Amino acid sequence: MRVLVSGGAGYIGSHTVLALLDAGHDVVVVDDFSNSKPTVQGRLEALSGKHVPFHAFDLTDADKTEQLFVHEQIDAVIHFAGFKAVGESVSEPLRYYQNNLDATFSLLRAMQRSGVSKFVFSSSATVYGENAPVPYQEDYEYLSASSPYGQTKVVIERVLSDVAAVHEGWKVALLRYFNPVGAHPSGQIGEDPQGIPNNLMPFIAQVAVGRRERLTVFGDDYPTADGTCERDYIHVMDLAEGHVAALEHLGDLAEPVRAFNLGTGTGTSVLQMLHAFERATGKELPYEVGPRRAGDLAAFWADPARANTELGWRATRTIDEICADTWRWQSANPQGYPGA
Numbered sequence: 001m002r003v004l005v006s007g008g009a010g011y012i013g014s015h016t017v018l019a020l021l022d023a024g025h026d027v028v029v030v031d032d033f034s035n036s037k038p039t040v041q042g043r044l045e046a047l048s049g050k051h052v053p054f055h056a057f058d059l060t061d062a063d064k065t066e067q068l069f070v071h072e073q074i075d076a077v078i079h080f081a082g083f084k085a086v087g088e089s090v091s092e093p094l095r096y097y098q099n100n101l102d103a104t105f106s107l108l109r110a111m112q113r114s115g116v117s118k119f120v121f122s123s124s125a126t127v128y129g130e131n132a133p134v135p136y137q138e139d140y141e142y143l144s145a146s147s148p149y150g151q152t153k154v155v156i157e158r159v160l161s162d163v164a165a166v167h168e169g170w171k172v173a174l175l176r177y178f179n180p181v182g183a184h185p186s187g188q189i190g191e192d193p194q195g196i197p198n199n200l201m202p203f204i205a206q207v208a209v210g211r212r213e214r215l216t217v218f219g220d221d222y223p224t225a226d227g228t229c230e231r232d233y234i235h236v237m238d239l240a241e242g243h244v245a246a247l248e249h250l251g252d253l254a255e256p257v258r259a260f261n262l263g264t265g266t267g268t269s270v271l272q273m274l275h276a277f278e279r280a281t282g283k284e285l286p287y288e289v290g291p292r293r294a295g296d297l298a299a300f301w302a303d304p305a306r307a308n309t310e311l312g313w314r315a316t317r318t319i320d321e322i323c324a325d326t327w328r329w330q331s332a333n334p335q336g337y338p339g340a
């Protein structure tokens with residue numbers, strides 16, 4: 001298939017581009033580089049040995065999006081592009097709703113006009129909200145996220161369900177990611193957050209490389225084995241392969257829209273993650289325990305059974321591989337990607 005990857009220069013998008021090429025698909029990327037670097041293109045081409053066409057524009061521009069579908073032959077869309085910083089979404093909700101929804105609307109309209117009906121959406125476990133039983137299962141009905149960022153995922157899932165229900169032949173996979181971490185084993189592409197990282201793994205990696213003094217563990221008095229929060233960390237290459245599996249199984253879906261958890265089914269605590277990273281680097285990594293972070297849940301992980309059986313996909317990489325691959329990326333690129 002020839003797949004349009006929106007946000008293909010970003011963290012998960014770039015790894016998925018490689019997984020698609022590896023599986024024999026063709027890729028076209030659209031990315032406005034608002035939270036990524038153009039240097040990613042050269043790295044993807046060097047790693048894959050293939051030309052990867054990039055279109056640099058903002059998908060909220062509906063005319064440009066429509067033109068893209070006129071000029072490029074596209075069989076399916078994987079939609080990553082969107083703002084994703086939880087805290088920023090709380091202070092700028094309108095910007096988040098507008099950007100994430102408008103980009104999706106542009107894509108869906110352009111697809112409708114040009115007869116493209118296969119769509120894979122980058123959703124998040126955040127849609128399960130605060131009260132879903134753990135492990136999370138896809139048929140949980142009361143989706144609601146605690147941040148505007150998360151709420152854009154809930155709303156877009158709903159929009160996709162409504163659109164696919166009335167348009168003959170549409171097939172949509174909603175992929176609910178748990179905590180994506182790790183990097184391509186080459187160390188050439190990885191996560192490159194701008195400013196102070198919000199998420200645990202890039203923060204630990206920046207402590208290890210000397211960019212940050214110490215990790216602050218957000219609370220050690222949770223009702224978990226060691227008192228720190230537990231999450232389902234999934235290697236970004238497993239996640240990327242999950243997109244390829246979803247794409248290739250779209251035709252088999254019994255319903256127009258189907259949600260899939262992409263996780264491992266196992267929780268790992270903040271301190272377990274820190275100690276695993278110490279093993280990967282051979283260094284002791286300084287940390288202190290701080291107060292809880294507002295909005296954090298104690299522990300959650302996926303029930304990945306549906307993706308395992310219906311997509312024939314399974315996360316196979318271990319926490320130690322995650323840390324080794326993250327360290328290979330971070331130590332080779334201490335400041336992330338070079339600028340344009």
Ligand code: UD1
Nearest residue numbers: 086124126198199200201203216217218229231270295296
């Ligand atoms: C966060 C978002 C979630 C988003 C996901 C992927 C929140 C509340 N949730 O998930 O909506 O989909 O990222 O980007 O922000 N931690 C520390 N110290 C740090 C950073 C994190 O102790 O400096 C802890 C957190 O308290 C948490 C765990 O590490 O227990 C994982 O945090 P993080 O990587 O931010 O992911 P989530 O909060 O699970």
